[in-house]
Amino acid sequence: MPHLNRLIxxxxxxxxxxxxxxxxxxxxxxxxxxxxxxxxxxxxxxLDQEKAxxxxxxEYLRQSMSVLGIPSAVIDSLCTLFFSxxxxxxxxxxxxxxxxxxxxxxxxxxxxxxxxxxxxxxxATRTRNELLSIRAQNxxxxx
Numbered sequence: 001m002p003h004l005n006r007l008i009x010x011x012x013x014x015x016x017x018x019x020x021x022x023x024x025x026x027x028x029x030x031x032x033x034x035x036x037x038x039x040x041x042x043x044x045x046x047l048d049q050e051k052a053x054x055x056x057x058x059e060y061l062r063q064s065m066s067v068l069g070i071p072s073a074v075i076d077s078l079c080t081l082f083f084s085x086x087x088x089x090x091x092x093x094x095x096x097x098x099x100x101x102x103x104x105x106x107x108x109x110x111x112x113x114x115x116x117x118x119x120x121x122x123x124a125t126r127t128r129n130e131l132l133s134i135r136a137q138n139x140x141x142x143x
Contacts, residue, residue, distance in 0.1 A: 004016070004114060004117070004118075005017070005018070007068045007069070007118070007121065008117050008118070008121050009121060009124065009125070011124070012117060012120060012121060012124060014117070015113040015114070015116065015117050016117065028044075028046075031044070032044075045127075045131065047127070049120070052116060052120075053104055053105040053106075053107055053112060053116060054103070054104040054105075055103070055104065056103060056104055056105050056115070056116065056119050057103050058079055058082070058083040058102070058103060060119060061078075061079070061082075061115060061118070061119050062075055062079055063122075064118050064119045064121070064122040065078070065118055067122055068118060068121065068122075070118075078111070078115065082101065082105065082106070082115070083100075083101055083102065083103070084100070085100070085101060086098045086099065086100055087099065087100075087101050
């Protein structure tokens with residue numbers, strides 16, 4: 001886990017040891033209060049990851065891990081564990097037919113938290129860079 005703390009931005013608070021996800025809510029309240037008091041024309045952006053675990057695609061996760069410098073042997077092992085296994089779902093005590101998981105992370109699997117954080121890190125970095133690019137172009141939206 002210590003390595004992951006160095007790879008995941010300190011702004012990403014969920015699922016990381018020593019970080020508290022509630023800090024972002026408090027920070028948002030402070031930013032909104034300051035913006036209101038100073039009549040700021042800044043724009044805020046809040047993104048919700050609807051069905052986030054279900055939407056993780058294996059190739060995106062593979063590329064995200066590679067960008068962060070995770071060794072290819074580890075990447076291959078994790079992708080094999082998550083996307084090349086036959087699974088069955090228990091619904092009210094009845095098992096479904098088996099099928100191959102093609103995307104998504106498993107709810108309740110402890111490593112899913114870490115893999116989601118890795119995938120989110122790349123997406124968050126890209127979003128942040130795009131927003132900084134808009135600001136740098138000085139369109140009058142951000143000051």
